Amino acid sequence: MKTLYKAKVTTSGGREGHVKSDDGILDMRVSMPKGMGGKGEDFTNPEQLFAAGYSSCFGSALQVIAKKHKVDLGDFSVTATVKLGSLEDGNLQLAAILDCYIPGVEVEKGEQLVNEAHEICPYSRATRDNIDVTLNLMLDE
Structure with a gap:
């Protein structure tokens, strides 16, 4: 693999700690969500950070595919919902839902764009066959 970009982030203290990128752009506390037994403090957590990365990366993939098909995405958005759950054996597992809103696109074309994206x-490729990922095309009502 030819490296195009490298991100380096150090976490101290785990889920109740601090994350900082080597360039200092990311520099914040993280906390365990209340639903996992945390205090419910107003700090981010690994699932939110993953959802932010996945939704923005998937949005860029949609732009590449739309350009290939000469489709104007308009004021599109991708919302990632990342779930952390417990399996029967007690291990933890992630799942993701990607809600893709592409205004004015026909359903068949929208589904094609989302599936090709x-x-x-890269996030979809990394998670493929590792976690459940649900793709949704959101429609205007």
Whole structure:
């Protein structure tokens, strides 16, 4: 693999700690969500950070695919919902839902764009066959 970009982040203190990137752009506390037994403090957590990365990366993949198909995405958005759950054996597992809103696109074309973006998105490729990922095309009502 030819490296195009490298991100380096150090976490101290685990889920009740601090994350900082080597360039200082990311520099914040993290806390365990209340639903996992945390205090419910107003700090981010690993699942939110993963959802932010996945939704922005998937959005870029959608732009690449839309350009290939000469489709204007308009004021599109991708919302990632990342769930952390417990399996029967007690291990923890992630799952993700990607809600893709592409205004004015026909359903068939929208589904094609979303499915093709899922094939090229690095986050989708990294999670493929590892976690459940649900793709949704959100429609105007």
